[in-house]
Amino acid sequence: MVHEKNDGINKDTVLPQIQQNRPALSWEMKIKKKLKTVPQCLGNFRPTVGQCCHQCTPDSLSKKLGxxxxxxxxxxxxxxxxxxxxxxxxxxxxxxxxxxxxxxxxxSPVSNRLERVCQRNRVKEALTAEYEAPAGGDCRGQLSHLSKFLPLINTCxxxxxxxxxxxxxxxxxxxxxxxxxxxxxxxxxxxxxxxxxxxxxxxxxxxxxxxxxxxxxxxxxxxxxxxxxxxxxxxxxxxxxxxxxxxxxxxxxxxxxxxxxxxxxxxxxxxxxxxxxxxxxxxxxxxxxxxxxxxxxxxxxxxxxxxxxxxxxxxxxxxxxxxxxxxxxxxxxxxxxxxxxxxxxxxxxxxxxxxxxxxxxxxxxxxxxxxSGRCRVDEWLPLQDLLLPVILNNRTDSVFGRRKMSWLLPSSPFASELQEPTHPQRDLSIAIILHLIFSATSCTAVMSTSMVSSLLLYRNHKGVSASALCRDVAWLTEELLFRNKDVGFGGSLEEVVHYSLSLLAPHLIIAAAPSRKDPLIVPRPSLAATVHLTIQAQIVTHAFIFEAVGACAVSAMLCEVVGSGVSSRVRSDGVDGDQVNSDMEFDVVLCQSELTERALQLCHLLPPGFVPPCQSSQSFALDAVDSLVRCGILIMEEIPRDVPICDFWKRDGALTWTTTDDPYHSDSDCDMEEQDPRSYKISQPSQCPEMLFFLCSMLAGHLRTLCWTITGLDLLLHTSLPEAEFVAQIRSHLCDTANNQKQHYESCAEEAAHTAVRSLIDLGVLSEELQKGGVFLGVAPLFQLSENRQKVHRFISQYLYN
CATH class of the missing domain: 3.40.1130 (Glycerol-3-phosphate (1)-acyltransferase)
Incomplete structure (x- = not known):
């Protein structure tokens, strides 16, 4: 973190004055009046972003140090x-x-570039294969076949x-x-x-x-x-x-x-x-x-x-x-x-x-x-190998590995050998693409409209007062800076909130009645407004991805406890029976191994760019659980013991001495004993449930799109359609579902439909078939059965909180 000697987040980044000098509407005047009691300083630190990956490119990173x-x-x-x-x-x-x-x-010289391109062996081979020209023929005689590419080659x-x-x-x-x-x-x-x-x-x-x-x-x-x-x-x-x-x-x-x-x-x-x-x-x-x-x-x-x-x-x-x-x-x-x-x-x-x-x-x-060999792709597996055993066979343990996203490098019938699906170098190229998507997204600043959009969608979708929104903006700014995420705004809190609401006004409903001192802000319940707010809020989801995955895993385990009929009474100090007040404690103990397992399974369903490409899925799942402990949602459950955990001398076999010439001896022999199982509880503060639901909402749109897409397959069971038409049919079903429910419009965006269809293809629910007219999609034979589709729907919907 770099300390900034100024009285705002970014001293040299100011809000456009044209927005502040134009005539204010009535609700804008009330917001400004209400914000006079808010502190004028949002923070004094700016994170350092955009550094090289310390794992894949340490030599490039060392050039920046000092x-x-x-x-x-x-x-x-x-x-x-x-x-x-x-x-x-x-x-x-x-x-x-x-x-x-x-x-x-x-x-930028362009002299004889056309001749140099034609002299390349790959171009000669392509011309020979396409037009059956002799392999040793003069390239000048084949220039007519490259006429459509001449403007591209001569770009200067x-x-x-x-x-x-x-x-x-x-x-x-x-x-x-x-x-x-x-x-x-x-x-x-x-x-x-x-x-x-x-x-x-x-x-x-x-x-x-x-x-x-x-x-x-x-x-x-x-x-x-x-x-x-x-x-x-x-x-x-x-x-x-x-x-x-x-x-x-x-x-x-x-x-x-x-x-x-x-x-x-x-x-x-x-x-x-x-x-x-x-x-x-x-x-x-x-x-x-x-x-x-x-x-x-x-x-x-x-x-x-x-x-x-x-x-x-x-x-x-x-x-x-x-x-x-x-x-x-x-x-x-x-x-x-x-x-x-x-x-x-x-x-x-x-x-x-x-x-x-x-x-x-x-x-x-x-x-x-x-x-260097530091960018490893040997643990990549198809998504159906990672999740189908868990979904269909009710396996309790997941298969370790990273999701293989072959579609990130689209191949064509005429592509080079490195783009063939079975080529070993293809996965390395895909890893580079993933790495750059993640790196570019990580160094992207969070704008003020992104913060307000995420708060209105995920924390206050039913509406929020202007004063409460200001407190949330100040809190979220600190959380983002703590996660080494730069923010793209500066100035006082009054200016930031007023500026953001001015830009987002077409997508909001702002109730500013004369009798109401504090205006009420509600997202407009329409497809265009919700999709716009969702696009703006994506960068905030990227910053909280560990916490969001961990929160959905906790939600899935709590839903399983409630569905199993096990007594999960909520206790409250000073309240008889099952009545709940603001300070509550859930009588549920969450096992660390099972919680990590749920997080591991969920991270395989995330779109590309969210999971760090240099981190294994197991490490990502562990960090997701640890992040909930850091932000105060989970607390470590204290287990009473006869012998303290730190007293190693009284534990049988804790330290075993071996001879120095033992060929099988290693420094980690004393760690061969299994670790003590850990467990967590939901923390006490009253803000914990609200924070948990806020994090779960960040991934709810993506997960809901997957569930609705699976439901929409009932209409496409025995049909095989071109990919574009298939996606259009799915999106039409998503829009109809959202219109019927009059909510959750973020789940029917065009990009969300594409991502859901691609995930179901990787999962094996949908099958691809290359025909003369292109790629055709249809429901796989295994999932023609309604029972199997319901299992997939049940598996994904467990992460959706109600």
Whole structure:
């Protein structure tokens, strides 16, 4: 933790003044009036985030040790005359133009790149296999077959056009966002790596199309090499395509709509792998976005990994990038000239809303990660091998191992050998993708709207007063900082809460009657509002994932106790009978081994990016249980003993002496005795049940989606549909279920439906079949029986608290 000498969380990060100067509504005035009694200081510490993994890349981490990592933040949109070499009245009015013209642009030659790509063996083999050309034929005669890839291969960076578009983006983003704050802590390491000739690859988790513009703009404004940006957009207009391709944007081929369609082309993968090789040989940087839900984008990292394994590229430095928004911008993935012009024109008349926080993490060596052997994938098992014995056969112990997520690296019929499902190097590429998703998410800051969204969804879904919400925001901020999670806001608590509610107002119901001194805030019960709040709250769930998994495991054991009919009376001091007051004690003892077992089984159902990739599932489950002890939900049960635990001398066989020449002797022989079984109880404080339910609610949406999806399989038992149509049918069922219940709309989001279907495929409930029209999904024969589907439903629903 780095101590900040200021009176706020982030002194150099302020809320956009335009939000505070505009006329306030009636409920805003009441909130401001109510908040005058709240302390003005939220905290004095900022965590250090974005460091390398100490387990996989200790050598890369050691380069950072001993250096000052508190350099503050830079607002990208705050350009003034101090950023130029000139001063004066005229300079202050054209300072943005002078600043852009003074930024360094690295050359990007494209000379004979097409010939170099064609000379690669993988391209020659693909052309030979596709068009039955002679293996030793002249490559120039086959250039006509690569005509659709020529614009992609000839992508370049024009210095003049890059400066102009950077100036346009700075002006446009100033109309969209209040500020774009860039963490400066790891920029010296990036400059040093660039000067040493390291090849940099920036990786971020896809959220919006704006991501692809922010990363190059940040690097350009800080005099770093602007990367070639892999952007999976379908651009209709040839004029827009030509402009983007001259600033380093690698688009999809004009004839395809999606990345999946492009990968189905037999020439696309070898040509793109060869293009990446040539770009890295030229010393260029690359920017890639990875989707945590579908795995799209990970194939580019697999191509780089393949080039390093072949020796074509010596090494690259991977840089996770965390991007967080106050409100995630919505943008269409299919862009035409007319739509782009309308979007740009509307932005000019739009009031800035929200801020952006960007964290560039410390670069680490991909070669070190792959060849050191520290990134282990030998314990990966299919999900059905991990959970089906427990679900169908009622086994009490789980199979140890990590869930294998092969779908994170989509393979095509024409993919390279490293992408074949049975290839041993494939799992290592998937591990790298998982590692980068987790690293980029871990260094992403938590915005104020994310905190308010999580509190309204998971802690106060029935409504909360403004004063209570302020206390919860102050508490949650401290908890996040304690978990080494940076926050993307600053200022007084009054400003933070008022600013967040102003941005989230379209998705909230705020009751501010004249007779009510304290306004009541309730999430709007609609699909759009709930999904928006859920997206904002995901980063908070990521920070509390240990506690959330442990809380769901406790909830599952408590439900089992209640369902078994065992007396679980609630005792209360000073109250007769079974009456309960605020201070209560559950007469239930939870066994540590069984509690850890429940947490272990649940962690296999989590979406990618939540479980640390370098941590085993068993260690994750133990940490989940320990986290509940640290936050005060569980307390260790004291077991009376005749001999104290610390009295080792009186325990029989505690210390056994052996001869020094015993070949089977080890220093851990005295630890061979089984550990004493531990047990826990629910703690006494009245806030414990509320905290337990708050943590359980974080995973309730994902688990409920799985349960509803299993219920919806009754309508699809004897049908086999294409994957897209199957997911659409499931999502329609999820929306109908949520509309009938008039709640839980977060469980019917499009991403939630995709994640649930993928989990059921890995679990073996759904079967995949590759046909001529693509991948078809259907219910597996084993789960055609209603009894087996009910077992899966019962297993998942045990973690849902009621």
């Amino acid at each position: 250096q000052n990592s508190s350099l503050g933040f830079h607002n990208l949109l705050s350009v003034n005359e101090t950023h130029t070499r000139y001063r004066g009245w005229l300079v202050r009015r054209v300072c943005c133009v002078l600043f852009v013209s003074g930024c360094k642009v690295y050359e 960076i024009s210095s003049g056009l890059l400066r102009f578009l950077s100036w346009v983006m700075l002006k446009m983003f100033s109309s969209v966002f209040g500020s774009i704050q860039v963490n400066l802590n790891h920029l010296p390491a990036l400059h040093r790596a660039s000067q040493e000739g390291s090849l940099l690859v920036y990786v971020h988790v896809r959220q919006s199309i704006v991501d692809y513009a922010l990363v190059p703009l940040v690097l350009f404004c800080h005099n770093l090499r602007v990367p070639y940006t892999v952007c999976p957009l379908h651009i209709n207009g040839s004029f827009i395509r030509s402009i983007l391709q001259k600033v380093g944007v690698v688009l999809l081929p004009p004839s395809v709509l999606t990345e999946q369609d492009a990968e189905m082309d037999s020439l696309y993968s070898p040509v793109m792998t060869s293009l990446v090789r040539e770009l890295l040989h030229e010393g260029q940087a690359i920017s890639v976005g990875v989707s945590a839900a579908s795995g799209r984008g990970g194939q580019w990292l697999a191509r780089i990994r393949q080039l390093i394994k072949e020796g074509s590229v010596p090494d690259v430095s991977l840089v996770p990038v965390g991007i967080s928004y106050d409100c995630v911008p919505k943008a269409n993935t299919q862009v035409g000239f007319s739509s782009l012009w309308q979007c740009f024109w509307s932005l000019l008349w739009r009031r800035p809303e929200g801020s952006v926080r960007i964290h560039l993490a410390q670069p680490f060596s991909l070669k070190e990660m792959c060849e």
